[in-house]
Amino acid sequence: MNRRTLLATAALGLGLGLGGAASAQGMDKVKACFVYVGPVGDGGWTYQHHQGLLAVEAEFGDRVETAYQESVPEGADAERVLTQMALSGCNIIFTTSFGYMDATNNVAAKFPDIKFEHATGYKREHPNVSIYNARFYEGRAVTGLIAGHMTKSNKIGYIGSFPIPEVVQGINATYLHAKKVNPDVSISVVWAYTWFDPAKEADAAKALIEQGVDVIVQHTDSTAPLAEAAKTPGVIGFGQASDMSEYKTNPDGTPGPRVSSIIDEWSPYYIKRVGALLDGTWESIDSWEGIAAGEVVIGEITEAVPAEVKAEAEALRDAIADGSYHPFTGPLNKQDGSAWLAEGETASDGDLLGMKFYVEGISGDIPN
Structure with missing residues (x-):
């Protein structure tokens, strides 16, 4: 369970x-x-x-x-x-x-x-x-924006724990906000079926990198995906649940893979x-x-991220915090093209808490 x-x-x-x-x-x-x-x-x-x-x-x-x-x-x-x-x-x-x-x-x-x-x-x-x-989806909107700007391959990888609404929210929020700043971006999801298993998490990250992904997003709990990302120059990722700041810098002093984080x-x-x-x-x-109450925190955005991207990410964070922006704001369709949210409409908590669908543009199925 x-x-x-x-x-x-x-x-x-x-x-x-x-x-x-x-x-x-x-x-x-x-x-x-x-x-x-x-x-x-x-x-x-x-x-x-x-x-x-x-x-x-x-x-x-x-x-x-x-x-x-x-x-x-x-x-x-x-x-x-x-x-x-x-x-x-x-x-x-x-x-x-x-x-x-x-x-x-x-x-x-x-x-x-x-x-x-x-x-x-x-x-x-x-x-x-x-x-x-x-x-957590609020934080993933912010890191998704950074991911969309930072990817050079236009391929983002997402390591999912279990196919539950919380994780699906995160995948959708990441993709939508990457897509806003990079229309060519795609997202690939690997399901690890665990919250904490460093070996499985590392294998998932390795598989995504071998597919050409250069941004790793994780919804699992160990630092293994960042450790795997550190092995391939040019691959970046984000701390999950905690800051994982030890991956900001590589042992040789060069910038590490962790460019920011979502802190619970x-x-x-x-x-x-x-x-x-x-x-x-x-x-x-x-x-x-969420962000407004200080329960979801965006960790330090490192110098590896261009100043203008950092400023844009911080502006999005602040807009979510003050309530002027909701990460799920229409017009938005579901993956099958059916209408979900009309222009200016925001997702209800009920929709989010029961989310078992991808938004339009994401390929693949959500396992049962």
Whole structure:
């Protein structure tokens, strides 16, 4: 089971239909616990969630105690770990993978006085459960623009994890914004069917490079695609989930493949939610924030990117942040040529959360 999917409108409606009362009173001290699907040192997804834990410690000092367990498989093991955490005195538990969704709700039912926060799911079956996600597609619009300008072969490669709406959003946003600045661009997708497997990710990057791709975009979590890109002069890529800044410069001092990054910044959310439990205002919510809230951050754009391209990318970032631009704005058609968005119309959250189609111009099928 993959971790970061949000289902379509009907499922979203299930979550939005369940409100939660605020906590009756504040707390002098909170024990905040985190369950990670990967290792803290993965360099991507889990690493960034752990940075959020550290930010909570820095914000609240001795008013908070933290605990975490890494590399917890999705499934029965997750329910066991969550039960142990609940019994160990955790007041709020963050479960940071989609596949923990059922386990989170099952354990929450048994411990109604403990708050549970589930990343990227859609079920809020109990008033002590919240769900949260980030609008990663906003960041991919910005890096897609950079990719469209930077490619010399006009071929962009995309390493997809699983064929779920979140990833399809990213592919479409990347392509659309590359196409805006480079009408000749094409995008090729390789599905890795994993979130974190450096060997598979490296193989996917190598296969794309062998097809003539000179820009690698990844929706997987390790640094392996950037390491593979570094082996071929002229191939660039982007940090995923974390900055991956170690790939800005090669060992010989020449510019490295990483020209920017999409950073998942969970710290604001974690600080807000632990703070709400401390001050007695915690309530069950469904959160989906992006660049404007600081949860999706565009990492440093390096000097390898021309100044005018950097300025254009930063302007797009700022327009998304202030709400004057939406990455999915019509006129847009679906891959089969059928109309999707009319002139000036923007995609609804329901369309995005259930996105299982490519936009017009992308070749290939989305696997079932």
